[in-house]
Amino acid sequence: MTSDPEPAPFAGTPARPPWSHKLWMLAGSRERFFERLIQDYGDFVEYRGPISFYLVNHPALVKQVLQGAHDTFDKNSPLYDRFRRAFGSGLVVAEGESWKRRRAAAQKVLGPRQVEGYCELMVRAAEQAAARWLPLCRRDASFDIAPEMDRLTLEIIGRSLFQDGFDGAQESVQRWTHAIDHFSSKAPLPVIRSAWFPSPLNLRLERTVREFHGFIQRMLDSNRRDGSEGGLLSLLCGGGPDGEAAPLSDAEIRDEVLGMIVGGHETSSVALTWAWYELDRNPAVEQRLLEELDTVLGDRPIESADVPRLTYTRMVIDETLRLHPPFWFENRNVTREVELGGATLRAGDTVAFSRYALHRHPGFWNDPEVFDPNRFSPGKEENRRSTYAYVPFGGGPRVCVGVHFAMQELVVVLATLARKLRIRVDPRHRHEVRALLTMRPKHGLRVRVAQRQASSSR
Template identity: 30%
Template sequence: MDTAIDSNNELKTRFPLTPQSTLGALVAIVRNPLDALPPSIFTEPLVFSKTAGEIKVYLADPALIHEALVKNADSLGKGDQVRRALGPALGQGLLTADGAHWKWQRQSVAGAFRHDKLLGLQPAMIAVAERTRDRWLENGQGTLDVGHEMMRTTFDIIVDTMMSGGHGIDVGKVETGISDFLRPTGWAFALGLVHAPEWLPYPGRSKAKAAVTFLRSSLQSVIEERRKSPDDRCDLVNMLLSASDLETDRTMTDAEIVDNLMTFITAGHETTALGLAWTFDLLSRNPDVERKVLSEIDKVTQGRPVTADDVSKLVYTRQVFSEAMRLYPPAPIITRTALEDFRLGEYLIPAGTVLIVPIYAVHHHASLWQDAEIFDPDRFTPEAAKARHRYAYMPFGAGPRVCIGNAFAVMEAVAILAVLLQKVRLAAIEPQTPKPVMKVTLRPDKTIRMKLVLR
């Protein structure tokens, strides 16, 4: 479609559309939403497409992403598709809420993620990683499901640091429950695209519903126990229990506290675990990089156990994790819906338009990254990072809604890598890295099994 200039505001109000089959898009979304991305978004700054009669705007230009998600943040909401897919589990927590309700919740938990608070959590992170290491050493050399191992480790960290132990939550059942909930989300997104009735059944829906019931009831038990026996622990649970809106003085209901605990457990442990699983796979296939990581850990620790003071000194190890998240961003797509008309570059975006920021495409974009498919941690030296546009790399999102736990996640990942790699190596078994598949988060299409080798 040719573009046209609006005579009143000189903004383009008609868009050059890339044709996209509705049926093809629906099938791709169910199987793997990454396959539904227009191929041109890996080379072009923005792409307009029309699917199921609705225009969608794909953004890969960092300047346009900044303009949309930062300058026009108030003009954008999460949208109906996100609510349909994630609302049953996350309710109106930080990830799914909009407007004033999102703002006061964010303010309520911000204190838990201050830098000084995170530094105080490092010993607990290291202790959990040491338990994983000791379990591996006790079992001896063999094969591991590294994804499962990292899920278990990061979940234990979330429970220990944010919930003061979690009152006996069943870690294995929680991990299974999260997977059961996320697995069929492609169906929820696809049916939302064509505005199908929300009651419509689809494969995996019953299992997902049962998983949500289990997960939310488990967290409700934690809250009830804490209300029954209050204490002065400075953890996320107590922060949520005592939170109040500065403008209205209202406090959170139990359901709202569960919403936010669910958000932090699903988003807070799974994304880091996936980033670590991809990192171990990449290290095993890049021995030169692996040697540099092992050398740095040995140099910083001098052979003694990893301490909290070591984590900030492991600069190259952090670069490795950052590059793994570039290649495999845990949250590979951001969607927003325009709440009102707003200007984006030379275009007037009408209310109701869905904007898609395909972080996976941005991180692999030909104009932003040289040899984008190559694993190269030197992209994240301080000098290289300064030379790059802030929104060319955004594994934790962007703008006011950037992930509140981003510093927690990176600190946690570096601590885990240091503790484990000090004593063991993980060697790839499969000849190739698994294919990434989006199920809200970016998961491998098959289990990453690796061989444990003692150092």
């Protein structure tokens, strides 16, 4: 979104559904559970039950929660406590002074100018993926593109961090990140999910984090031995490209690197999978995308200077992230008594919101279920209503620190692959959504790909 106006105020008090309200849905479809609460009770709900929380679905309330980071709303909630066991005290879960220092270091290495240096690597990884699929193209065989996007985005973040050191370790890193995703997607239930309980899940997580840290430390040691420069890891060691921010300790770097890999690859992978899904369903959008790629790029590979010029490609991505926000759910802990809307919240209360529901709010989006990148055209009225109706990367001080990296990656991969290949969803594909930590197609996305010829024949 281009403008940042004040959202319309919200002053209502929260509705209180009975605790049994559609609770059965929580087991089957978490995103539908929150959607139904909103449908039945409105934009501010106080839910008391086996788990208790305030659910907000209005941009003004979401804005207050996200801007109150560290002060009135922090991440000391049961769900984030669970994440701490994987992410240690990394940026994703840090608070206070520790967060400030880590944020400064991460911001320096992931700024817009810095990420331009990773464009070529992103193009190369996408081209390698296309080359891997060529034999399947020739046989007209269908395959699941979701794990392929996972592999591709893991290669991108892995090579950006470790350069050549990543390629030999890809399988292990993939196994570790999947184990952490699996662990993090579980609800914070008492006893069996407590840290002290020797469940197979807990023991597996401990082993995973130990092995993952061991690998990162070996990469750190070898970088230092070789005096390696470039690569996110080396930059993090130096406190940023100009060495200004205080360098982090090895333990801090291990947490940050783990957070960047886990938080920074599944999100992008899911976004790209949804983009292929929507392009298949919306041929007119795909056609306009190809026209823009033709006009701006012709037959040469994309370069970082092209990224801001690919405005329609970016609109396609914005709209994909609206309908399918990868991190669909957010929650915060209330640190002290605070007024939110017309209610008084107390220390220890939990506030939650669903990006999935917010991004489809009929009060803020016209025909919210329709995939229409044009709603993100610069200057469109719909955009100016409220930035906090659209928060795929969060907002306020804790907005995603990887947003420039992610947006460049999404534009580069979409542009590179869409020009080379026609990607069609297999008509037999069974579509269902699965909302765990990220929201993805439950059965992956089976596609057939065909090589595109010269631009005139598209």
